Amino acid sequence: MKIPDLTELALRNLRESLLRNSLTTVGISVGVASLVAMLSLGIGLQQLASRRLVRSGLFDTIVVTSRRDLRGMGREEERNGPTPGESRVLDEAARREIEKLPNVAEAYPDIRFVTELRYEDKPHLTMISALPESAKSNDAFEGVQGGFFSSDTAPEVLLQKSFAEELLGKTPPLGGAEPNVADLAKPLLGKELTMRYAQRETVQPKPESASSTGPRPSDNNLAGTSYSVISREQKLKIVGVADLDPESMRGPMRAKVFLPLKLAESLHVMQPTDLREITRAGSDEPVYSSISARVKSPAQIQAVEDAIKKMGFTTFSLLDASQSLRTFFEVLDLFLLIFGSLALAVASIGIVNTLVMAILERRREIGVMKAIGASDSDVKRLFFAEAGAMGVLGGVVGVALGWGIGRVINLGTNIYLKRQSLPPDNFWAVPWWLVALAIGFSFLVSLVSGLYPAGRAARLDPVQALRYE
Amino acid sequence: MATLSAVSSTTSTVAIRSENLCRHYRMGETLIRAVDGVSLEVLAGEFVALLGSSGSGKSSLLNLIAGLDRPTSGSVIVQDRDLAKLSREELAKYRLHVVGMVFQSFNLIPSMTLAENVELPLRFAEVERSRRDDLAREALERVGLRARMNHRPSELSGGEQQRAALARALINRPKLLLGDEPTGNLDSHTGTEIMNMLRQFNRDLGMTVVMVTHERALAERYAQRMIFLADGKVVDDQPNRPEAAGGHS
Numbered sequence: 004m005k006i007p008d009l010t011e012l013a014l015r016n017l018r019e020s021l022l023r024n025s026l027t028t029v030g031i032s033v034g035v036a037s038l039v040a041m042l043s044l045g046i047g048l049q050q051l052a053s054r055r056l057v058r059s060g061l062f063d064t065i066v067v068t069s070r071r072d073l074r075g076m077g078r079e080e081e082r083n084g085p086t087p088g089e090s091r092v093l094d095e096a097a098r099r100e101i102e103k104l105p106n107v108a109e110a111y112p113d114i115r116f117v118t119e120l121r122y123e124d125k126p127h128l129t130m131i132s133a134l135p136e137s138a139k140s141n142d143a144f145e146g147v148q149g150g151f152f153s154s155d156t157a158p159e160v161l162l163q164k165s166f167a168e169e170l171l172g173k174t175p176p177l178g179g180a181e182p183n184v185a186d187l188a189k190p191l192l193g194k195e196l197t198m199r200y201a202q203r204e205t206v207q208p209k210p211e212s213a214s215s216t217g218p219r220p221s222d223n224n225l226a227g228t229s230y231s232v233i234s235r236e237q238k239l240k241i242v243g244v245a246d247l248d249p250e251s252m253r254g255p256m257r258a259k260v261f262l263p264l265k266l267a268e269s270l271h272v273m274q275p276t277d278l279r280e281i282t283r284a285g286s287d288e289p290v291y292s293s294i295s296a297r298v299k300s301p302a303q304i305q306a307v308e309d310a311i312k313k314m315g316f317t318t319f320s321l322l323d324a325s326q327s328l329r330t331f332f333e334v335l336d337l338f339l340l341i342f343g344s345l346a347l348a349v350a351s352i353g354i355v356n357t358l359v360m361a362i363l364e365r366r367r368e369i370g371v372m373k374a375i376g377a378s379d380s381d382v383k384r385l386f387f388a389e390a391g392a393m394g395v396l397g398g399v400v401g402v403a404l405g406w407g408i409g410r411v412i413n414l415g416t417n418i419y420l421k422r423q424s425l426p427p428d429n430f431w432a433v434p435w436w437l438v439a440l441a442i443g444f445s446f447l448v449s450l451v452s453g454l455y456p457a458g459r460a461a462r463l464d465p466v467q468a469l470r471y472e
Numbered sequence: 473m474a475t476l477s478a479v480s481s482t483t484s485t486v487a488i489r490s491e492n493l494c495r496h497y498r499m500g501e502t503l504i505r506a507v508d509g510v511s512l513e514v515l516a517g518e519f520v521a522l523l524g525s526s527g528s529g530k531s532s533l534l535n536l537i538a539g540l541d542r543p544t545s546g547s548v549i550v551q552d553r554d555l556a557k558l559s560r561e562e563l564a565k566y567r568l569h570v571v572g573m574v575f576q577s578f579n580l581i582p583s584m585t586l587a588e589n590v591e592l593p594l595r596f597a598e599v600e601r602s603r604r605d606d607l608a609r610e611a612l613e614r615v616g617l618r619a620r621m622n623h624r625p626s627e628l629s630g631g632e633q634q635r636a637a638l639a640r641a642l643i644n645r646p647k648l649l650l651g652d653e654p655t656g657n658l659d660s661h662t663g664t665e666i667m668n669m670l671r672q673f674n675r676d677l678g679m680t681v682v683m684v685t686h687e688r689a690l691a692e693r694y695a696q697r698m699i700f701l702a703d704g705k706v707v708d709d710q711p712n713r714p715e716a717a718g719g720h721s
Binding site: 004005008012015016019367368370371372373374375376377378379380381464465466469 | 561565567568573575580581584598641
């Protein structure tokens with residue numbers, strides 16, 4: 004029998020015992036729904052986690068350091084790499100080269116220095132770091148009071164909450180209530196800070212200059228280069244206060260005050276590494292202690308890291324951590340899959356039961372079909388088609404049901420989160436492949452359930468079956 | 473139809489031959505010899521009645537000829553096919569293409585309309601849908617049920633149901649038409665109607681007809697030959713000049 008005929012006959016037979024077949028199909032739908040609900044929760048949580056991680060900048064960033072900076076990255080250091088003397092300088096040319104690598108979204112220098120900020124004529128010594136514009140989409144700045152920098156060169160600052168407390172003299176007592184970020188921001192936004200810093204200025208032919216620092220004792224000669232350090236002041240407007248937990252943040256985030264990256268670069272602030280790099284850098288081109296390379300997606304980290312290593316630099320990323328996180332979610336999904344499948348297993352017994360009953364009921368009909376020329380395989384395929392049709396129908400209804408359950412739970416969770424003053428989020432994801440997988444799986448399970456009944460129907464002796472009343 | 477008319481013109485061709493055909497089965501401790509050493513020949517185009525009391529083995533013999541059952545021993549050869557040697561799949565094909573069968577209880581599928589019932593064998597034969605519709609309409613036309621093709625069997629009288637069953641039996645143009653007490657559930661008037669149709673198909677389409685009946689009068693009126701069975705054995709085999717040969721109803 005051809006497949007369209009088979010399907011038509013199967014659907015007709017299913018309609019004949021509508022109640023029983025509907026109940027069986029409902030059983031399958033519940034099984035599929037539980038499977039879909041479980042898996043979409045797993046997938047949703049995984050997507051939520053990886054979304055957060057990507058936005059946090061922890062998993063899509065590679066920190067690049069020069070190999071000669073032996074203090075560099077501790078255990079991550081490339082001990083087998085070229086000796087420090089042969090390795091490349093991490094200068095602007097290197098930064099541009101890294102930025103041009105495939106899948107690199109941007110590469111920016113990590114500028115960080117300790118300096119003095121004056122607010123209402125009181126000095127505060129603090130760590131300042133520069134932020135690229137892309138940090139705006141960073142999760143860490145989600146709850147910022149005020150706003151982000153108006154441009155990459157604007158003389159503006161973002162304050163860390165604890166620094167805002169310090170400026171206002173409101174450091175909370177140990178164990179006391181934390182002041183609200185909004186309350187801290189109100190008196191500070193729009194106010195000015197004065198930053199005092201040391202500017203590095205290259206002095207080409209004249210080695211003698213005020214407060215010039217001598218080279219480190221080393222066998223490298225100065226190659227006729229020197230620079231002077233000039234004390235400068237820069238007025239900065241407070242545009243935002245961020246509620247960051249500095250301890251949980253990676254390198255540049257650990258600072259308490261943030262400047263726009265381009266502004267910070269233009270200031271030529273004296274950095275600790277300058278003391279060493281001066282021995283080599285023959286020009287005004289800046290030399291960086293480290294560069295952060297942001298990749299377009301965390302999946303490409305490994306490839307980009309390898310490419311950067313080939314250029315002769317040391318790299319560090321949290322790839323390993325993200326891999327173990329992925330493993331965790333794979334195991335979680337597997338568990339959810341097993342629990343979700345239990346209901347479908349129970350439903351498959353329902354299919355077997357329904358079809359065995361159908362054989363008893365339609366015994367005579369099977370006999371007639373055989374008498375007028377149906378082969379064993381025609382009968383077998385008809386029962387398979389009926390099982391398969393129930394599977395597909397149950398699968399479709401089940402996916403819809405599972406999706407609905409998911410929506411409701413998500414809604415409920417978000418109402419709860421709202422009550423707890425937490426931002427709502429999506430814990431639920433039903434991707435297309437899950438829909439296809441669930442229906443396909445349901446179809447497969449019902450075919451397997453149909454194996455025994457279909458075989459039994461096919462083996463019926465037509466003479467016996469026709470005698471049956 | 474060319475082949476069918478060819479068959480009817482050469483009436484000496486053997487359509488069915490059985491040799492020492494046996495069908496035994498066990499019911500508890502006792503061995504039942506439903507068919508016990510039957511040897512016979514039926515010529516192509518013959519109209520044969522199998523007669524006997526209930527339990528004489530006539531239906532069992534018919535089932536063996538129909539390919540619904542397999543012999544315990546001996547052979548039954550229909551249209552040059554040794555049925556005992558066919559596989560289950562080949563036997564199904566034989567039932568589909570060579571045999572048309574009608575039963576005492578009509579055996580139409582209640583959930584299907586007449587048209588669907590009649591075209592069901594064509595589905596098994598994987599005939600295209602448009603051709604199926606034409607053939608089903610034609611077959612129902614032949615039995616005078618064209619107007620009722622979209623009715624379900626339960627909406628029809630017994631005679632009409634049996635006529636529909638006949639249309640179904642004819643749809644694949646079989647060479648052999650088998651009837652298992654086809655008039656057993658019908659009153660004498662409708663029974664006559666069905667018998668006339670059987671005779672008509674036998675004559676016009678050249679089909680070999682073998683029917684089981686326990687009504688001797690019916691057999692005498694229509695059959696060319698009467699084979700009597702008792703305890704699974706042929707006890708008498710006699711030619712008959714059918715009374716109704718003239719064609720009154």
